[in-house]
Amino acid sequence: MGKKSQFFRAFVAGQTISDNREVTPEMIDEIVETFNAETYSPRINIEHIAGYSPEPPFNGYGDVIAVKKQVDEFTIAGKTEKRPALYLQVDANDQLFTLSKRDQKPYPSVELTPNYAGSGKVGLIGLAFTDTPASIGTQRLNFSRVNGSMIATSDERAALAFAEDADGKDPVDSIVNRLFSKLTGHFKPSEPEKTKEEPAQPANDNFDLGKFTADMSAAVAGSISEALAPIAEAQATHQREFAALKAKLEGEPDTTFSRKLVSGGGADVLTDC
CATH class of the missing domain: 1.20.5 (Single alpha-helices involved in coiled-coils or other helix-helix interfaces)
Structure with missing residues (x-):
């Protein structure tokens, strides 16, 4: 089971930061109007990369389960003004929960379609968490533990709040921990294993x-x-x-050998003593 978050601000009317697209209040109204988690549940990914493999890091991190509109006050270029904002509620798995605790990929970034299910209206089809959100005013993931629950530490910085696991333990055995364990494991001495299992084949989109x-x-x-x-x-x-x-030299006679002449002369043989 996932963890249901509090509502957090993911989208604000006005120009985007990255490409100067215009986000109108009507777009937010249409997103709220077309959203239905039972009809289509927008999936959560990292950096807008939805991998084909169920293995991390580009697999699913949960689902968007609810949306709402809210008018908030912002200070932009020294001027204070009120703008409509889109708030989301997610059902997150341990991967997203652990990423938020590690302060990694903290900002939400919505994925929209201009013609949701042929309605001609804007609809929400996905949500990513990233370091570079397109919209202003997004709330970053930030947590503190109070009385056994994960709650927002402030309205501006903290976006999500999760209850801890039913057994009272944090989900520390997350996929992020396993990923770093795999990396560091290659630089540690290997230990003998009782049994050997066939290693899983890596996905095409994973290193x-x-x-x-x-x-x-x-x-x-x-x-x-x-x-x-x-x-x-x-x-x-x-x-x-x-x-x-x-071998050739060992099989040939030595033509350089000469024997010492005996002493004496003529036909008589003399002794040396």
């Missing part, structure tokens, strides 16, 4: 450090073997030629 390391090792080993092959072949040839020459 697998283990496979990358193995591929690089194989490529380097192949390059070294290829570079040393001529040297090894030449050495083997020299060894064969040396062995053949040695």
Whole structure:
């Protein structure tokens, strides 16, 4: 089960920061009008990247379950004014909960369609959490623990509030922890295992450090073997030629041998003593 958040501000009428699109109050009205979680539940992703794999980091982080409109006061270029804002409520899983506690990807960024289900009206089809939101006035994820619950520390900075798990423990065994464990595990001595399981195949849209390391090792080993092959072949040839020459010399008589002449002369043989 996920964790239901408080409503948080995700979208404000006016020009966007990144591309100067105009967000009208009517667009917010249409989003509220067309939203129905039972008909279509907008999924949460990271940086607007919805991966094909169920593995992190570009998998699902929960769903948007409710929307509402609210008029808030903002100070823009030294002027205070009131603008309509879109508020969302999400049902988040442990991945989003842990990201918020780590202060990673803290800002919401909505994904819209101009023709929701053929209605000709703007509709919400997704929500991302990012470092660079397009809209002004978005509320970042921020938490503090008070009396066993996760609550907003202030109206401006804290966007989400979650209840802790039913067993009273934080979801520390999150996918983010597992991701960093996999990375750091490659630099620690391996420990013997009782059983070996077939490693899962990485998804196309995820980076697998283990496979990358193995591929690089194989490529380097192949390059070294290829570079040393001529040297090894030449050495083997020299060894064969040396062995053949040695065998040839050992089978031929020594023509340089001469025996010392005996003492004496003529036909008589004399002793040396």
